[in-house]
Amino acid sequence: MITFKELYSNLDELKVVNIAQRKKMAIRMKRMTQSSAFKQKVARSKLKIADPAKMKIKATKLAKKKIVDKFYPQYNDLPLQQRVMVDIKIKQKYGGMIAKLAQKLMISVKKNEKDKVKAARDAKQNA
Numbered sequence: 210m211i212t213f214k215e216l217y218s219n220l221d222e223l224k225v226v227n228i229a230q231r232k233k234m235a236i237r238m239k240r241m242t243q244s245s246a247f248k249q250k251v252a253r254s255k256l257k258i259a260d261p262a263k264m265k266i267k268a269t270k271l272a273k274k275k276i277v278d279k280f281y282p283q284y285n286d287l288p289l290q291q292r293v294m295v296d297i298k299i300k301q302k303y304g305g306m307i308a309k310l311a312q313k314l315m316i317s318v319k320k321n322e323k324d325k326v327k328a329a330r331d332a333k334q335n336a
Contacts, residue, residue, distance in 0.1 A: 225297050228289050255329040258322055265311065268318045272310035276303050 226234070241247050259267075277284045280303070281295050299307075 268311040268314040
C-alpha cells in the first residue's frame, strides 16, 4: 500500500529546481520550440485527448498557480532565487491543499481538454 507522503512526493510540478537548472531548461525549451519537428508534434497533440497523467499534471499546475496567486501575488516579479525559495515554502506548507484542489480541478481540465480537441478537429476539417 502506498502512503500519502509517497503518493504526493513524486509530483513533477512541485519539484524544486535551482537557478542553473531553470536557465538550462529555458534555453533548451526555447531552442526546441523553434524546430519544425516540435511544431508538428504540437499540432498532432492538439488533435487527440491527453492521457490522465498529463491532465493530472495540468490540474496540479493550475492548483499551484491559484495558491501562488493567493498567497504570493508578486511571485512573477520576484528574482529567480526568491522564486525557488517560494516554491520550497509552497511545497512544504500547501502541498496537501494543492493536491485536493488539483483533484477538484480535474473535472474542468477534462472538459476544457475535450473542448480544445473538438475545436482543433473542426478547424482542421474546415481548413
